[in-house]
Amino acid sequence: MDRNLQKSEVDELKQDIQKLKDELRRKERLLFELQQKPLENCPYNNIFKRDEIVRYSRQMIMSEMGTDGQEALKNSNVLIVGIGGLGCPAALYLASSGVGKLTLVDYDTVELSNIHRQILHSEENIDIPKVDSAYAKLKRLNHNIKIVPLRQLINNTTVERLMKSTKYDVVLDCTDNVATRYLLNDACVLNNIPLVSGSALQMEGQLTVYHYMDGPCYRCLFPVPPPPETVTNCGDGGVLGPIPGVIGTLQALEAIKIIIKSEGILTSRFLIFDGASSTFRNVKLRKRNKDCEVCGDSPTILTLINYEQFCRSSAHDKVVDINIVKPEQQVDVEYFEKCKGTSLVIDVRPELEFKMCSLPSTINYPFTKLTKNVGGFTEFLKNQAKTTENVFFICRRGNDSQRALNYIQNDVIDSNLNVYNVKGGLRDYALKIDSNFPIY
Numbered sequence: 001m002d003r004n005l006q007k008s009e010v011d012e013l014k015q016d017i018q019k020l021k022d023e024l025r026r027k028e029r030l031l032f033e034l035q036q037k038p039l040e041n042c043p044y045n046n047i048f049k050r051d052e053i054v055r056y057s058r059q060m061i062m063s064e065m066g067t068d069g070q071e072a073l074k075n076s077n078v079l080i081v082g083i084g085g086l087g088c089p090a091a092l093y094l095a096s097s098g099v100g101k102l103t104l105v106d107y108d109t110v111e112l113s114n115i116h117r118q119i120l121h122s123e124e125n126i127d128i129p130k131v132d133s134a135y136a137k138l139k140r141l142n143h144n145i146k147i148v149p150l151r152q153l154i155n156n157t158t159v160e161r162l163m164k165s166t167k168y169d170v171v172l173d174c175t176d177n178v179a180t181r182y183l184l185n186d187a188c189v190l191n192n193i194p195l196v197s198g199s200a201l202q203m204e205g206q207l208t209v210y211h212y213m214d215g216p217c218y219r220c221l222f223p224v225p226p227p228p229e230t231v232t233n234c235g236d237g238g239v240l241g242p243i244p245g246v247i248g249t250l251q252a253l254e255a256i257k258i259i260i261k262s263e264g265i266l267t268s269r270f271l272i273f274d275g276a277s278s279t280f281r282n283v284k285l286r287k288r289n290k291d292c293e294v295c296g297d298s299p300t301i302l303t304l305i306n307y308e309q310f311c312r313s314s315a316h317d318k319v320v321d322i323n324i325v326k327p328e329q330q331v332d333v334e335y336f337e338k339c340k341g342t343s344l345v346i347d348v349r350p351e352l353e354f355k356m357c358s359l360p361s362t363i364n365y366p367f368t369k370l371t372k373n374v375g376g377f378t379e380f381l382k383n384q385a386k387t388t389e390n391v392f393f394i395c396r397r398g399n400d401s402q403r404a405l406n407y408i409q410n411d412v413i414d415s416n417l418n419v420y421n422v423k424g425g426l427r428d429y430a431l432k433i434d435s436n437f438p439i440y
């Protein structure tokens with residue numbers, strides 16, 4: 001082609017390719033399903049086919065499960081939201097145990113940094129939707145069950161549509177953000193469905209069942225969202241692969257227990273797993289809060305609310321520091337690249353991340369250390385900067401570096417230093433300047 005494509009043309013082509021890929025995957029799924037041999041009826045049992053009896057025999061012979069439990073599983077309908085670190089092991093065990101219909105929802109595609117813990121996805125799945133990768137693996141594991149992969153974001157509209165279309169026996173919250181947690185909680189309370197909720201970060205995991213029998217819901221325990229700056233996800237704090245493996249597996253266990261009506265469901269208590277000391281702890285929770293806005297005796301939340309706004313406007317928001325970084329101090333990576341050779345560059349990421357990868361000739365001064373000793377840092381800065389007037393602050397995505405600038409802004413006001421924040425941080429640097437720099 002002898003002309004440059006316009007951005008809109010490129011976008012259009014990308015959309016066309018995506019549509020073709022989606023269609024191809026849909027047809028592959030159809031073909032796979034058609035190629036599966038239908039199970040043969042068993043003359044010796046009128047509920048299960050011969051293969052099913054053999055397949056589930058090791059759990060069916062247990063008194064806790066029995067044929068009644070297995071039949072309940074076969075007729076059950078489970079929704080898993082989030083096919084990441086928790087959703088993968090949860091889906092694996094629910095599919096292998098014979099849950100009749102499993103709906104998988106996630107909007108995201110597989111990334112290389114996911115697969116150390118998101119065990120349904122493998123190297124050849126990178127860049128494809130997580131739900132498609134999960135579908136393919138689970139169908140090969142157990143083609144007798146129905147799996148519905150939905151590549152979509154769970155929001156008010158989609159969750160309402162889902163819950164109107166089917167009666168779920170149980171919902172698993174395998175997501176990683178507070179707004180979705182409140183949304184799923186409220187949707188489950190309003191539709192009277194138990195919610196198995198898990199979380200995992202670094203070496204620790206937590207698990208509980210909300211809105212089951214007279215147990216509390218998420219809102220009963222946390223009527224106000226936590227301050228956004230106190231919430232860390234795996235992307236920021238890291239996580240050891242087996243931790244969500246343990247918690248996701250336990251989420252599947254609780255879901256199975258709910259379906260087969262076992263005793264000992266994890267309601268009104270929290271299970272905390274500490275992988276560092278290999279210990280499990282049970283923390284007793286309050287009973288349902290009669291004043292809870294959604295599950296209380298006189299609820300005020302009768303339909304879904306705006307969850308993003310609710311999480312932003314929490315009482316704690318007021319303590320978020322005021323941004324005093326001037327627009328001219330916000331520079332892009334292209335400008336940074338031009339100046340960095342003759343400037344001082346302070347990388348405010350934690351020491352460990354700096355060791356993982358860093359730009360040459362940069363100094364590491366972690367943000368947490370800086371905030372504990374602002375005065376000491378200013379002295380350090382002035383000493384370092386004897387040979388240059390320009391100081392660039394950089395971090396992974398440009399947030400902590402901006403906050404660092406906020407902290408020291410007033411202290412360097414009388415010096416001859418020009419301080420800048422690199423917008424988009426090292427992530428943008430990798431995307432726009434040097435693709436050899438690892439994006440993580």
Ligand SMILES: Nc1ncnc2c1ncn2[C@@H]1O[C@H](COP(=O)(O)OP(=O)(O)OP(=O)(O)O)[C@@H](O)[C@H]1O
Pocket residue numbers: 081082083084085086105106107108113114118130152153154155174175176177180233234235236
């Ligand atoms: N509202 C939502 N609707 C659908 N899927 C969601 C929603 N919120 C979160 N998820 C999904 O939940 C999953 C959570 O997975 P996990 O906590 O392992 O982190 P991740 O986002 O995949 O990875 P990382 O944090 O390392 O980038 C993700 O796949 C994410 O796309």
Ligand SMILES: [Zn+2]
Pocket residue numbers: 216217218219220221288289292293294295296
């Ligand atoms: Zn409640």
